[in-house]
Amino acid sequence: xxxxxxxxxxxxxxxxxxxxxxxxxxxxLVGINRSVGKDEKVKAALLKVVSKNEIVVPMQGEGxxxxxxxxxxxxxxxxxxxxxxxxxxLCVDCNTIRKQNLTTTSTNTSNQKSKKRR
Ligand SMILES: [Zn+2]
Numbered sequence: 240x241x242x243x244x245x246x247x248x249x250x251x252x253x254x255x256x257x258x259x260x261x262x263x264x265x266x267x268l269v270g271i272n273r274s275v276g277k278d279e280k281v282k283a284a285l286l287k288v289v290s291k292n293e294i295v296v297p298m299q300g301e302g303x304x305x306x307x308x309x310x311x312x313x314x315x316x317x318x319x320x321x322x323x324x325x326x327x328x329l330c331v332d333c334n335t336i337r338k339q340n341l342t343t344t345s346t347n348t349s350n351q352k353s354k355k356r357r
Contacts, residue, residue: 250274251281254305254325256342258318265321267293268312270305304353306333310340 254270269289275281276298285295299311306323313320320342328349329337337344 251278252305252325252327253285254309254323256306256309256313256320256323258309258313258320260316260318265292266318268309268318268320269293269295270307270309270312270325271295271298272305272308273298273302275305304330304333307336310336 250272251274252270252272253275256268256270257265258268259265267289269285271282271285275285282295289295294312296308296312299308299315303311305325306329309323310320312318320337320340322343323337324344324346328347329344330349330351330353332353334348
């Protein structure tokens with residue numbers, strides 16, 4: 240199986256964002272969701288490929304989407320998320336957060352609420 244097919248076949252979301260600190264220094268934030276977080280092999284693989292100024296964002300809370308993990312992490316460290324993309328369409332909730340933060344994206348939106356959300 241190719242890794243792209245593997246990504247489609249499960250609920251894994253990996254999101255990549257470019258964020259800036261108050262001095263304009265930029266960082267790449269790699270966000271993951273719970274499915275990726277649980278998969279030690281994938282996590283290990285991700286940690287191997289990140290380079291300087293790239294951060295695999297730790298899970299910020301139970302059940303958060305990859306994008307939400309990025310925004311929570313960015314907020315904690317006073318970073319501004321400039322652009323964000325993901326391997327699957329942004330749900331309504333994540334897209335709302337994106338708009339509030341004036342973040343650009345080239346990822347489609349699903350126009351759907353996450354099924355797991357109340
Ligand atoms: Zn979402």
